[in-house]
Amino acid sequence: MDFGFKLNPSSAVNLDTVDRARYDRLVQLEPDALTCIGCGSCSATCTAAPWSGMSVRKVILGLQRGQDDEVDSMLSRCMLCGKCTMVCPRGINTRHLILTLCRLNRKGEIVR
Amino acid sequence: MVNRTPVIAIIGAGIAGLEAARQLNDLGYKPILIEKAPVTGGHVAEWNRLFPDMSPAADLVQSLESQTAKVRTMTGTEIASINRLKDGYSLILSDGETLVCEAVLFATGFHLFDASKKEEYGYGIYEKVITNRDLEQWFNTRHDPRIGHPKAVGFVHCVGSRDVKAGNTQCSKVCCITAIKQAIEIKEEFPEAEVYCFYMDLRLFGKKYEDFYIKAQRDCGIHFIRGRVSEVGEAIDGRVVVKAEDTLSGKPVKVTLDLLVLMAGIICNSDAQHYAQQVGVAVDDDGFLKSRDNVGAIVESSRPGIFFAGACTGAKTVPETLAEARSAALAIHRYFSKRG
Numbered sequence: 001m002d003f004g005f006k007l008n009p010s011s012a013v014n015l016d017t018v019d020r021a022r023y024d025r026l027v028q029l030e031p032d033a034l035t036c037i038g039c040g041s042c043s044a045t046c047t048a049a050p051w052s053g054m055s056v057r058k059v060i061l062g063l064q065r066g067q068d069d070e071v072d073s074m075l076s077r078c079m080l081c082g083k084c085t086m087v088c089p090r091g092i093n094t095r096h097l098i099l100t101l102c103r104l105n106r107k108g109e110i111v112r
Numbered sequence: 113m114v115n116r117t118p119v120i121a122i123i124g125a126g127i128a129g130l131e132a133a134r135q136l137n138d139l140g141y142k143p144i145l146i147e148k149a150p151v152t153g154g155h156v157a158e159w160n161r162l163f164p165d166m167s168p169a170a171d172l173v174q175s176l177e178s179q180t181a182k183v184r185t186m187t188g189t190e191i192a193s194i195n196r197l198k199d200g201y202s203l204i205l206s207d208g209e210t211l212v213c214e215a216v217l218f219a220t221g222f223h224l225f226d227a228s229k230k231e232e233y234g235y236g237i238y239e240k241v242i243t244n245r246d247l248e249q250w251f252n253t254r255h256d257p258r259i260g261h262p263k264a265v266g267f268v269h270c271v272g273s274r275d276v277k278a279g280n281t282q283c284s285k286v287c288c289i290t291a292i293k294q295a296i297e298i299k300e301e302f303p304e305a306e307v308y309c310f311y312m313d314l315r316l317f318g319k320k321y322e323d324f325y326i327k328a329q330r331d332c333g334i335h336f337i338r339g340r341v342s343e344v345g346e347a348i349d350g351r352v353v354v355k356a357e358d359t360l361s362g363k364p365v366k367v368t369l370d371l372l373v374l375m376a377g378i379i380c381n382s383d384a385q386h387y388a389q390q391v392g393v394a395v396d397d398d399g400f401l402k403s404r405d406n407v408g409a410i411v412e413s414s415r416p417g418i419f420f421a422g423a424c425t426g427a428k429t430v431p432e433t434l435a436e437a438r439s440a441a442l443a444i445h446r447y448f449s450k451r452g
């Protein structure tokens with residue numbers, strides 16, 4: 001039925017129900033991902049970021065907040081150049097993390 | 113007064129007072145500890161394990177107490193008034209005794225912010241909201257019906273600190289690391305629990321503190337959410353619903369918890385302000401006692417014969433407090449050596 005207006009869906013993240021399956025699997029395979037401090041060095045140095053919105057920081061955070069669409073769209077922009085790995089202060093192998101993530105589906109199963 | 117061993121009244125027998133008494137005694141002075149509480153040890157006596165080594169707090173307190181066993185210690189004693197004399201001070205105690213001394217060391221420590229003043233967090237209203245102090249006590253006694261077997265636990269940083277509305281703009285300095293320490297301890301106690309820390313900034317400045325942070329992240333999987341909790345409500349089943357903004361993703365977040373721990377901050381002890389007024393030493397903007405100089409003379413007041421040690425001048429960790437207590441003892445020694 002058309003009421004002539006619509007409600008915007010809430011942008012709030014409900015941590016009670018958020019599905020972290022892919023994140024949980026990722027950190028099993030890449031435990032260092034847990035130590036991300038959200039400093040943004042990876043995104044700042046990324047050659048693809050200014051044009052594509054790629055950000056390893058946002059990928060790691062997005063996985064924890066159930067933002068799968070955004071995560072997948074960002075991942076598709078990565079050139080795997082590895083520049084981000086060189087700057088991460090926590091020593092996270094971000095390039096490898098991206099590769100591992102590309103092998104997982106949204107349920108966290110290894111599909112590739 | 114000239115020919116006797118100088119008497120130094122130490123107000124407060126927390127770790128600052130005890131350590132200073134030990135040093136002064138060793139240096140040949142006559143320290144007298146005046147403690148308002150029925151026991152010595154101050155706040156540390158309430159804690160369970162101390163960061164960064166997770167050493168038992170009781171061991172430290174016991175060791176300080178046994179090393180000051182010979183020092184005259186008056187517990188359960190308050191000071192009715194302090195008066196300045198020509199070259200010393202006289203203290204009228206709550207039991208009617210008058211104590212004449214050559215120097216006074218303030219070791220009056222801090223007060224823990226009363227978390228029920230931040231009503232929006234529901235301490236004292238909702239059953240499942242407790243404080244950092246309550247949790248330390250539970251680690252000691254294992255007795256607190258509010259705790260149970262939580263599956264989701266949250267920690268709120270900066271409760272009553274860095275908050276103009278609470279009247280305290282200063283950072284309490286020890287509560288970020290205490291939150292992480294307690295979060296790790298909760299995770300060790302309840303491995304199945306999801307644990308969240310809500311912070312504005314993480315201020316982890318000390319030796320080994322960053323290791324705690326990495327451990328909390330990597331080994332314990334604690335979720336750090338950068339955003340200040342705006343409000344807490346009670347769900348119908350008695351659990352608490354916490355709302356904040358996840359400022360890193362720019363989205364509001366909501367989570368239901370079985371236990372919420374408020375990191376109540378370190379604020380000034382109003383007793384100290386009262387005495388400071390009587391002897392004419394200054395109080396700083398943050399309400400803590402004002403040192404002669406915050407770089408080179410933290411343990412000295414602007415008045416001859418009045419010294420400070422520990423958290424009475426601002427938030428301090430245990431090692432900082434102990435170092436200051438020793439430093440104050442030396443400053444007192446120098447004061448008497450110069451006076452001859």
Ligand SMILES: Cc1cc2nc3c(=O)[nH]c(=O)nc-3n(C[C@H](O)[C@H](O)[C@H](O)COP(=O)(O)OP(=O)(O)OC[C@H]3O[C@@H](n4cnc5c(N)ncnc54)[C@H](O)[C@@H]3O)c2cc1C
Nearest residue numbers: 124126127128148154155162163221222383422423429430
């Ligand atoms: C939740 C929490 C956990 C902490 N955990 C740690 C930790 O793990 N490691 C660490 O390094 N630090 C820790 N700290 C910091 C630590 O508690 C302080 O460094 C320490 O308590 C400072 O000692 P103090 O003697 O200066 O003050 P206090 O401990 O406050 O002692 C002051 C003493 O003076 C007495 N007193 C006050 N007013 C009067 C008066 N008018 N007359 C007579 N006596 C008076 C009090 O009764 C008390 O005994 C923690 C702090 C908090 C809030």
Ligand code: SF4
Nearest residue numbers: 046078079081082084
């Ligand atoms: S590997 Fe990908 S995310 Fe990292 S800098 Fe290169 S393009 Fe950016």
Ligand code: SF4
Nearest residue numbers: 036037039040042088
């Ligand atoms: S550089 Fe490393 S720590 Fe910083 S945001 Fe990127 S992944 Fe996280």
Ligand code: SF4
Nearest residue numbers: 270273284285287288
């Ligand atoms: S130490 Fe951390 S929790 Fe405590 S007041 Fe400072 S920033 Fe807030």
